[in-house]
Amino acid sequence: MTATSVGATPAAPPAARPVYSANYKRLVLFLLVTAYTLNFIDRTIIATLGQPIKDALHISDAQIGLLGGLYFALLYTFLGIPIARLAERYSRVNIISVAILIWSGFTALCGAATSFATLGAFRFGVGVGEAGLSPPAQSLISDYYPPKERASALSIYSFGIPMGTMIGAVAGGYIAKTFGWHMAFMVVGLPGVAVAIALKLLVKEPPRGHSETPVTHLVAEDALPDAPAKRGELAEMWAVFKILFLKWPVFNMVMGITLVSFAGYGGGQFAQPYFVRTFHLDYAAVGLIVGLAAGFSQGIGTLVGGPITDALSRRLSSRWYALVPAIGVALAYPAIVGIYTAPTWQTAAAFMLIPGALSYVYLAPTFGVIQNMAPTHQRATAAALLLFFLNLLALGGGPPFTGWVIDHFAAFHFAHPAATSLGDAISGFFGIHPADFQTACPGGKAAKGAADAAKAACSGALVLGTRQGVIVAYAFSLWGAFHYLLGSFGIGKALAKARADRGESD
Numbered sequence: 087m088t089a090t091s092v093g094a095t096p097a098a099p100p101a102a103r104p105v106y107s108a109n110y111k112r113l114v115l116f117l118l119v120t121a122y123t124l125n126f127i128d129r130t131i132i133a134t135l136g137q138p139i140k141d142a143l144h145i146s147d148a149q150i151g152l153l154g155g156l157y158f159a160l161l162y163t164f165l166g167i168p169i170a171r172l173a174e175r176y177s178r179v180n181i182i183s184v185a186i187l188i189w190s191g192f193t194a195l196c197g198a199a200t201s202f203a204t205l206g207a208f209r210f211g212v213g214v215g216e217a218g219l220s221p222p223a224q225s226l227i228s229d230y231y232p233p234k235e236r237a238s239a240l241s242i243y244s245f246g247i248p249m250g251t252m253i254g255a256v257a258g259g260y261i262a263k264t265f266g267w268h269m270a271f272m273v274v275g276l277p278g279v280a281v282a283i284a285l286k287l288l289v290k291e292p293p294r295g296h297s298e299t300p301v302t303h304l305v306a307e308d309a310l311p312d313a314p315a316k317r318g319e320l321a322e323m324w325a326v327f328k329i330l331f332l333k334w335p336v337f338n339m340v341m342g343i344t345l346v347s348f349a350g351y352g353g354g355q356f357a358q359p360y361f362v363r364t365f366h367l368d369y370a371a372v373g374l375i376v377g378l379a380a381g382f383s384q385g386i387g388t389l390v391g392g393p394i395t396d397a398l399s400r401r402l403s404s405r406w407y408a409l410v411p412a413i414g415v416a417l418a419y420p421a422i423v424g425i426y427t428a429p430t431w432q433t434a435a436a437f438m439l440i441p442g443a444l445s446y447v448y449l450a451p452t453f454g455v456i457q458n459m460a461p462t463h464q465r466a467t468a469a470a471l472l473l474f475f476l477n478l479l480a481l482g483g484g485p486p487f488t489g490w491v492i493d494h495f496a497a498f499h500f501a502h503p504a505a506t507s508l509g510d511a512i513s514g515f516f517g518i519h520p521a522d523f524q525t526a527c528p529g530g531k532a533a534k535g536a537a538d539a540a541k542a543a544c545s546g547a548l549v550l551g552t553r554q555g556v557i558v559a560y561a562f563s564l565w566g567a568f569h570y571l572l573g574s575f576g577i578g579k580a581l582a583k584a585r586a587d588r589g590e591s592d
Contacts, residue, residue, distance in 0.1 A: 106292070111230050115239060117285050118223050119246045121186055124281060125219050126250025127274050128193040128212055129158065130354070134258035134373055135267040137359045142267070143202050144529040146520065147356070147496075147552075151489030154355045157206045159482035162213030163474050170221035170470030171322070174463060178222035183286040185218025190278025197271035220473060225466035228457045229292040233585070234396065237407075237454030241392025244449040248388055248442065252381020255358065259373015294462050326467045329459050330475075335580050336459055338573030339408055343452045344476045345566030346415055346445065352484030352559035353422070356492065360552045363530070363545070365431040375431065379438040387414065387446025395451040404578035407455050411448035412570035415563050418445035422560045426553045445563065448570070455577065459584045488559040496530070496551030497523035500543060508554045523547065
């Protein structure tokens with residue numbers, strides 16, 4: 087069967103419930119994970135290519151942060167909700183397929199950029215396409231998998247994050263070293279075309295609410311939803327807003343994922359530049375080290391987060407949907423500090439094997455709670471509203487904030503080379519002008535022909551500023567862990583009430 091095209095007429099009468107084999111559901115999940123992997127390759131490759139772009143275009147770390155954050159996140163964030171509303175009414179498979187083609191094309195176009203302005207414009211385009219993946223994808227997964235398997239399925243879907251980050255780092259670093267950063271963008275953008283076609287041809291549009299118990303208001307496979315998905319837009323949005331922001335335990339989980347993501351996007355943007363600047367490794371080596379170490383660690387955390395939470399919630403209490411992220415994120419921070427204070431790259435890489443396995447358990451439980459709290463006809467909208475809030479603050483703000491802090495810290499240490507502590511840098515933060523450092527050290531490096539002392543001063547200030555800026559950025563994750571802890575008080579009752587309101591059995 088083929089997915090219904092946008093604009094087709096609704097199928098009116100309810101149909102018999104289709105049965106999907108376990109193998110077919112695995113195929114659907116595999117294709118969605120593949121799409122999410124490409125999504126994160128194209129989204130985060132700026133982190134891999136940040137240093138060569140900085141060197142080539144002579145831009146600041148704040149500008150690198152804008153390319154990796156706000157310029158991508160702005161349209162990505164604001165288009166997410168309108169696209170999710172379309173996904174509640176029309177074929178989610180069609181929307182995802184078109185979205186992949188758009189973001190893949192703009193990623194390839196980034197390889198043609200010759201200035202900060204053109205690269206920024208193409209990053210806006212990448213954001214437009216990527217806005218069309220997660221809300222409809224999470225809604226599809228929720229219709230293929232029942233509530234008690236949903237966090238585990240979303241955990242597998244979320245595995246695209248570390249996979250994309252790892253592949254982008256390793257492949258992007260190698261291509262950048264061998265062929266240049268322009269070619270890296272072009273190469274990683276091309277595979278999306280094949281994935282978009284495969285999704286369109288192989289994935290069926292399941293009935294809305296297909297996996298709920300008991301099943302109510304089913305429409306035919308590949309058909310468009312009937313009411314209540316077509317109520318007034320404001321009423322629908324307000325209903326979803328109340329779930330996410332006016333229910334105290336859910337709001338705390340939203341704040342938790344937002345703050346942890348703010349730290350991860352911000353600090354992660356400068357992980358590879360830090361290794362290049364501090365240990366003087368080439369781009370391919372850094373991509374391999376960071377990609378494999380961080381990707382392996384994050385992959386473990388992502389994959390085990392859902393099953394661990396599902397198991398603990400069944401055996402003990404639904405509080406563990408919030409407690410697992412709170413504990414994991416809090417335990418990860420000391421290892422993060424270890425990465426950025428290690429004396430050698432080998433020690434730093436060893437520390438990098440730890441935090442992702444602990445902190446990335448936060449993804450699947452949070453997405454699972456949001457999907458389980460929302461009615462079947464509002465799940466894409468709930469995912470989009472969560473991502474709107476999260477990405478506007480975390481993805482839009484984390485990288486520019488971290489780059490801004492690094493610029494200020496580097497400028498401070500350049501002006502005051504004897505004051506090397508983080509406390510010194512914080513106390514002198516607002517009395518320094520990063521433009522002075524940019525003038526003396528364009529792109530973080532001394533001008534050609536400068537004396538060795540000037541080169542050492544520029545390099546040392548940038549290394550210290552990067553180290554301390556990243557540590558400050560990741561401290562926001564502890565704030566997020568505190569919100570998860572607060573959310574654990576009441577999340578079980580909130581989930582039970584949501585199930586009862588939908589007439590579902592436990």
